[in-house]
Amino acid sequence: MASVAPGIAAWGLMTGVAMANAGMSQPECVLMALLVFAGSAQLAAIPLFVADAPMWVILATAFCVNLRFIVFSAHLRAYLLALPRAERLISGYLTADLSYVQFVRRYPAPAAKGDPTTLEEQQAYLAGNGGLNWAAWVSSNLLGVLFAASVPESLGLGFAGILGLLGVCLSLLGGPQTVSNGLRVVAALAAGTCAVLAAGLPLKLNIVVAIVIAVAVCLGLERATGAPTPSSDG
Amino acid sequence: MPAAAGECLDQIHLPGWLQETDLFGWLKETDLSGWLQELGRSDWLGAIDPLHAITIVAMALITMITRSFFLIPERQLTLPGWALRGLHYAPIAAVVAVIVPEIIMTQGMLIDTWKDARIFGALAGLLYFLVRRGRGQVVLGTMLSGMAVFLPLRLGWGW
Numbered sequence: 001m002a003s004v005a006p007g008i009a010a011w012g013l014m015t016g017v018a019m020a021n022a023g024m025s026q027p028e029c030v031l032m033a034l035l036v037f038a039g040s041a042q043l044a045a046i047p048l049f050v051a052d053a054p055m056w057v058i059l060a061t062a063f064c065v066n067l068r069f070i071v072f073s074a075h076l077r078a079y080l081l082a083l084p085r086a087e088r089l090i091s092g093y094l095t096a097d098l099s100y101v102q103f104v105r106r107y108p109a110p111a112a113k114g115d116p117t118t119l120e121e122q123q124a125y126l127a128g129n130g131g132l133n134w135a136a137w138v139s140s141n142l143l144g145v146l147f148a149a150s151v152p153e154s155l156g157l158g159f160a161g162i163l164g165l166l167g168v169c170l171s172l173l174g175g176p177q178t179v180s181n182g183l184r185v186v187a188a189l190a191a192g193t194c195a196v197l198a199a200g201l202p203l204k205l206n207i208v209v210a211i212v213i214a215v216a217v218c219l220g221l222e223r224a225t226g227a228p229t230p231s232s233d234g
Numbered sequence: 235m236p237a238a239a240g241e242c243l244d245q246i247h248l249p250g251w252l253q254e255t256d257l258f259g260w261l262k263e264t265d266l267s268g269w270l271q272e273l274g275r276s277d278w279l280g281a282i283d284p285l286h287a288i289t290i291v292a293m294a295l296i297t298m299i300t301r302s303f304f305l306i307p308e309r310q311l312t313l314p315g316w317a318l319r320g321l322h323y324a325p326i327a328a329v330v331a332v333i334v335p336e337i338i339m340t341q342g343m344l345i346d347t348w349k350d351a352r353i354f355g356a357l358a359g360l361l362y363f364l365v366r367r368g369r370g371q372v373v374l375g376t377m378l379s380g381m382a383v384f385l386p387l388r389l390g391w392g393w
Contacts, residue, residue: 010374014378024286025283032293035293038297039373045293055288055289055292058289059293065325066300067300068321068322069297069303076305077304077305081305085306089302089306091302095301155385159352160380163355163377164377166356166380169326169329169333171372179319187323187327188326188330191328191334192331196335210331211331214323214330215320215323218319222319
């Protein structure tokens with residue numbers, strides 16, 4: 001993680017600047033930087049906060065963006081189940097995209113049943129890596145928020161948040177091969193089209209409509225084309 | 235710090251190494267409560283919309299719940315197949331639904347000119363991603379290369 005921490009910090013810095021420069025108030029940005037610890041969800045929430053979207057629309061969007069973590073957690077269960085629940089929650093909270101990817105690359109399988117030392121080592125690696133990631137993210141996020149106070153909003157640095165999300169979206173297109181990348185592209189196209197067509201809806205409901213339609217279309221296409229449906233991803 | 239709180243602190247026995255750091259002495263001297271009161275009086279915290287604050291706290295809970303979803307129950311949990319499949323499509327759908335209108339719409343209308351810095355910024359980011367084939371710090375790179383095109387166009391040409 002130390003090797004990618006500077007990259008995390010740079011992204012956190014830009015996200016902080018984007019939050020504050022897009023028009024969220026400074027204390028709200030600070031609160032978000034301290035607590036939320038999910039870059040993509042934070043970036044996705046900014047335009048909704050600025051447009052005064054209702055709470056449930058913001059939360060539904062953040063939830064959908066974060067749904068990928070549920071897949072991760074199914075995988076991490078075998079590594080962490082021996083820990084008390086509170087520690088599992090903390091470990092889970094700290095494990096963002098990069099920490100997860102690095103963890104499974106280093107430990108493709110959980111330690112064997114009779115090997116508690118290796119299992120503890122794996123758990124410690126996950127939590128330590130996540131903690132470092134958290135520290136890099138939160139501190140750089142806060143710095144970005146403070147820095148943005150000295151930059152006029154008219155500069156348009158808030159757009160950096162949208163560009164960051166574009167990068168997230170392109171990375172998601174090449175995600176794990178449990179679903180076809182073609183259908184991921186379909187999801188992206190359907191969601192983008194619907195979000196624009198439904199833009200006349202009040203309360204930023206176009207986002208919710210777009211997500212529902214895109215997911216429904218993909219699930220329907222899966223069924224129609226007889227794509228393999230594994231019973232579980234864990 | 236108020237005197238009553240100071241007396242409370244005196245009744246607490248600390249381990250030796252903590253006594254040496256004189257943490258409580260420092261706490262008594264710092265005017266923490268005065269500082270907090272001043273913060274409350276200032277406009278800074280006034281800029282928090284309570285509803286926004288609740289939303290942000292709920293977002294933090296969402297982070298925790300989604301990341302720990304299958305870690306929470308002691309017994310193995312099963313989701314219906316369609317829900318598991320949907321998990322793979324929802325995040326990308328959500329991200330795209332948020333960004334596309336922000337790139338090609340203004341005030342709820344499709345933009346009617348190609349002279350818009352956002353389009354070229356997004357294209358530059360896309361190009362960067364394709365050149366790097368998604369390797370390395372692509373999110374950061376997409377962001378920076380996009381801004382490198384966006385800012386001159388917006389500030390220099392007013393696009």
